[in-house]
Amino acid sequence: MGETKHILIVEDDPVVADVVAACLEDAEFETTITSSGQAALNIISDTHVDLCVVDLGLPDMDGLSLTREIKSRTSIGIMILSGRGETTERIIGLEVGADDYLGKPFEPRELLARVRSIIRRTQPSGTQATTQTTVPSGAQRSDMSFIFDGWKVDLASLEITGPDGMQPQLSNSEFNLLQAFIEHPNRVLSRDQLLDLVHGDNTPTFDRSIDVQITRLRKKIESDPKAPKFIKTVRNRGYMFTAKVTRD
CATH class of the missing domain: 3.40.50.2300 (Response regulator)
Structure with missing residues (x-):
């Protein structure tokens, strides 16, 4: 390390x-x-x-x-x-x-x-935890930016900006989860698929962690987390990101 x-x-x-x-x-x-x-x-x-x-x-x-x-x-x-x-x-x-x-x-x-x-x-190798967000095993960051419903997600700077110009602070796992969703929009992703996309080979001990992370992410990007507009629950199957996503 x-x-x-x-x-x-x-x-x-x-x-x-x-x-x-x-x-x-x-x-x-x-x-x-x-x-x-x-x-x-x-x-x-x-x-x-x-x-x-x-x-x-x-x-x-x-x-x-x-x-x-x-x-x-x-x-x-x-x-x-x-x-x-x-x-x-x-x-x-x-x-x-x-x-x-x-x-x-x-x-x-x-x-x-x-x-x-x-x-x-x-943590990426050699980087301080207080200043950097990690890329999960097998994932790739790029200089690409995505836009959905007035939100901008910059994979290079690891920042998201809302329609109001505010930049909510996402944890490592929350940013990785958002990246997984915007790279697979309008597709049902099971919890196992999300675990692989977010954590790669370092799958957490509790599968429920995906549900917890989605709850936290909804609080930061949804206007009403209890009636989410972007991250929809698909009963018995997983979750779907329903926003239209374009590359910036």
Whole structure:
């Protein structure tokens, strides 16, 4: 993966934090440990961080709130590490922006594999997570721009501009998902197809992640996310992007 990656571990249990750090350091990652959500935000503001491992039960801030705050500021990859193993908690974690969710107790090799997968998905080689969006395995970016219903999607600058001139901030996976839709308009895409187009070989653990990402994307490009105009649900089949798409 090129230069040494810096992992921020936000965990209030010192035993768990030390186990996570030892696992990552054995794999030649640099680690920083903090037990405070606010301290984590300060570290991210002052120091380059490639990925955060976040516990849900922090003393000063809920881990879900911390995840949401980090994602509102940066595109750093986040893995939630928690003893709350219920499906609802996992889904909420993904909905607020986490890239993966691993329950406690965990197998160190699985932790390491998931961390590496998130970094591959969220960072091009040698590029800081806070400034760049990743191309999924097998996908290609170009200098091409697309237009649909007053929206402009620039694949080179990784920006989207709305009819009002505003530029909503999309996460890596949200931009990749939008690219998949605009390159396959008016075609039903199953969840499996979208997973392949968005994540390539680095398919996330939860297939439901596509539904979560679509919900987040709708909130950013649809005037009424509950009655979407562009991204339509096709019952028992998947999703379809129904806007007319042209190349700029």
